[in-house]
């Protein structure tokens with residue numbers, strides 16, 4: 001890394017990607033179709049491997065000598081838990097820092113100094129932070145610091161940084177697990193290629209839908225439908241990216257308008273934690289954007305319903321326990337754990353040892 005932090009952060013994200021390469025997980029734009037296919041296969045292999053006592057035991061030796069820090073200073077349940085579980089499956093030692101008030105950041109330490117300190121002790125930092133530049137700052141710090149991790153094949157690499165959600169802009173491992181869930185759900189009808197995917201809810205501030213949109217350009221003939229009230233519509237930067245890469249998209253003003261056509265519906269929560277004029281309680285989803293039991297009846301028999309979770313009122317409760325394989329969001333949570341095994345194994349160069357019973 002020959003750039004100053006300020007110069008690195010000033011680059012558009014697409015221009016940061018070549019610096020990041022495969023040494024960290026910061027942006028969905030880091031991944032191409034071959035990577036996505038390989039990660040999905042690896043997640044499947046991890047699932048199968050963990051299904052037998054011998055496989056579980058072998059998996060538990062792969063990163064036994066590594067220590068992970070889960071540095072999550074924004075709320076998290078699934079991402080935190082699934083990274084923790086994936087690390088445990090791979091045999092990693094783990095520590096976490098979730099409350100900046102009880103770290104030296106409350107004494108005025110900069111993020112750069114904090115990260116530099118963390119990587120003195122650990123071999124991996126998974127982080128969630130409200131600042132959209134935090135993960136890039138951590139990556140820059142790890143690249144510039146002296147500490148190196150020696151991989152099993154002798155390569156010396158900076159301590160890997162993995163974003164578990166960065167501001168309102170990116171959530172790359174969520175996008176990988178969403179692709180994995182879409183691929184598994186749509187497998188009987190030929191996978192993601194050629195499909196119509198509706199993204200519903202708060203698209204303006206939802207980092208999951210943004211990261212997922214970037215990845216959709218790697219699938220042939222995909223149509224994205226952005227169904228949201230005007231104030232929550234997808235931002236122009238993503239729409240321009242899709243145009244530049246020839247991905248068809250349009251907007252819609254209700255679930256009713258897309259439900260019969262969509263091969264997948266991806267719901268999201270109103271991200272009202274970002275509201276500056278925050279009233280008491282949570283902002284309710286507008287009626288036209290609430291997924292109801294009757295929508296399941298209207299959906300294609302081969303379609304699937306996803307949500308990164310947590311959810312509130314944007315999915316009618318009745319949908320949660322209905323015995324219908326199209327409701328994929330609970331499986332999606334567990335897919336995240338297998339995908340995170342795949343991501344961590346790849347970062348440490350042990351992906352070739354994932355597989356078999």
Ligand code: NCD
Pocket residue numbers: 078079165171174207208268269271308309310
């Ligand atoms: C999402 C997030 O944090 O961006 N959750 C997640 O990681 N599964 C979505 C959300 O908070 O609405």
